[in-house]
Amino acid sequence: MPNQLKHIKSVLSNYEGCMVRLYAIGERNKIIDIFGILEGVYSDIFIVITDQDGYTRRYCYSYSEILTKRVKVIPALPVGQAIG
16 A cells, blocks of 8 residues: 555656646535645645635645545646546
């Protein structure tokens, strides 16, 4: 499992600073489906920043959430495969 998490981190680091589509299943099965910029890829987490209705919002997730399929990060341009 640690190798899979390292692989996910390395793939995400290629898209740092790029526009991505974030699809996540949150609390109480609330679904988030937004476009944003992959702002940071850190040792345990990654951050996607969005601007919705004049408000800047940061979404922070761990790599294990991609592994468990609760989160998908899809590069917006050029169209590519889902990560996770």
